[in-house]
Amino acid sequence: MGVDLVRVLAIVAVVVGHVWDEPTVRSVVHPWHVPVFFVLSGYLWRGGRGVREELARRVPTLLVPYVAWLVVILAVVLGVTAARGGPVALGSVRDALLGGAYAGRPFSAFWFVTALLVTVVAYRVLDGAPRAVVWLVAGTGLLAGHVAGDALAAVPLSVGLALPCLVLVAAGAELARLRPRLAGRTVPFVGLGLVGVGAVAVAAGVSAPVDLKQVDLGTPVVSMVVAVTISAGLVLLAEWGTARVGRHTARLVLDLAAAGLMVVLSHALVLWLLGTPHEGRPLDAALALAVPxxxxxxxxxxxxxxxxxLGRPVRPAVRPVA
Known part of the structure; x- marks a missing residue:
């Protein structure tokens, strides 16, 4: 359940980052709020599946909701535009279909879904390869992101982003290997230490924020290391903390995480309908979280x-909380 709590926290951070487009918020959320999802994919990685099976698992949970919300939001945008008497912006429709870095509000976060899908499928291709090979490929992808970020961002649906993001998944897999060595009272202290080190690096200007959508990887190597460091710390803190919560709180966290993809894909529609300005408004943030x-x-x-x-099976009447 700790992983689910991290997902919920990261989704809140994504929405906050889209409401307030200003340096302070960027420095707080951008170093980790999207990279953590890729780290979690590696942390939860299970070997032994082929690419076909990976696609069979990921398409229903990622691509089907992506297409469904693309159709729904396009219909809403076209309907609202027509009701307001405005012309249909064919360029905006084209950008929405291209996805990735091309798509802005109300499709602000759509890029993440296709980027994650392509990244995990690419990582599955490496499944079973020696760790040295995996890291060599992931490191090469990270180098490509720094050297040719604009070219990778220009690939529709954020497919090119899979190259640098492989290193995040690989780092998450390494965290899973190391996790059994940590137990008991050391866990929260290590978690706090990791988050603290990452926060200090950002505050000191050593690590620039990351904008994965634009394949802006911040300070070469350092920003991605900081992203992994903060993500790992959050996972440890969440796992330690959620082991001490009650049944009802656990159920709430699980349900919020299960419904989270809808928030990711539709919160920007709420902001678009509200006409949220770049300087943001607290009420808009609350609505963009509460409504979806x-x-x-x-x-x-x-x-x-x-x-x-939602990319999820229907919630059962009784569900395990641990």
């Missing part, structure tokens, strides 16, 4: 909607 998450929690109980819009 509230609807998502309801959709968890509707089989078809849960599968198509």
């Amino acid at each position: 998450w509230g609807v998502g929690l309801l959709l968890l109980r509707v089989p078809i909607a849960s599968r198509v819009l």
Whole structure:
């Protein structure tokens, strides 16, 4: 459940980052809020599957909701634009279909879904290879991101982003290997230490924020190391903390995480409808979180909607909390 808590925290950070587009917020959330999802993919990685099986698992959970929300939001945008008497911006429709770095509000976070899908499938190709080979390929991808970031960002659907993001998945897999060595009272202190080191590096200007959507990887190597460091610290803190919560709190965290993809894909629509300015507004942030998450929690109980819009099976009447 600790991983689910990290997902929830990261989703909140993503929304906050889209509401307030200013340096302070960027320095707080951008170093980790999206990289952590790739680190978690590596942390939860299970070997032994082929590429075909990986696609069979990921397409229903990522690509189906992506396409569904693309259709829904395009329909809303076209309908609202027509109701307001404005012309249909064919360029905006084209950019939405291209996805990736081309798509802005209300499709701000769509790039993440396709980038994650391509990254995990690419990492699956490396599954079974010696760790040295995996890291060589991942390191080469990171180098490509620094040297040719603009070219990678220009690839539709953020497919090119898979190259530098391989290193994040590989780092998450390494964290999973090291995790059994940490136990008991040392866990929260190590977690706090990792987050603290990352925060100091950002505050001191040693590590620039990361903008994966634009394949802006910040300070070469350092920013990605900081992203992994903060992500690892958050995982340790969340696992330690959630082991001490009650059943109802655990259930809430699990459900919020299960409905989280809807928040990722639809919160920017709320901001678009509200006309949220770059300097942001607290009410807009609250609505962009509460409306998608509230609807998502309801959709968890509707089989078809849960599968198509959330990428999840319907929530069972009784679900394990540990």
